Amino acid sequence: MAFINGITLLLIFQLLGEIAVRLSQLPVPGPVAGMLLLFIALLLRGRSGDSLERAANGLLGHLSLLFIPAGVGLMVHLHRVGEEWLPVTVAIAASTVLTLALSGLLLQWLLRRRDQRTAGDD
Secondary structure (H helix, E strand, O other), X not given: OHHHHHHHHHHHHXXXXXXXXXXXXXXXXXXXXXXXXXXXXXXXXXXXXXXXXXHHHHHHHOHHHHHHHHHHHHHHOHHHHHHOHHHHHHHXXXXXXXXXXXXXXXXXXXXXXXXXXXXXXX
């Protein structure tokens, strides 16, 4: 029952994201806005519940299945990727560099925050 509750919670946040995007006319996918709302809710709550953890772990266990449609689409439109190889390559390279840089900055910030907390506890 906990898994069903967790999936329901995820779908509710996805629905809230869709509603927020449609009302505000933002050029963002609804599920992305829903994830942001879920992230804010989890920050405010301070922890995730057992049902949400079970649902997330269950979905992560089958994450590789989500790559099958993308792979099929890539194979179907391979000629188009060949025609537009430069923009695709630039987008992949730029997003990789940006992701690495932001991940590194986030890690440094989190480590500094952890060190400040441990220094404050002493």
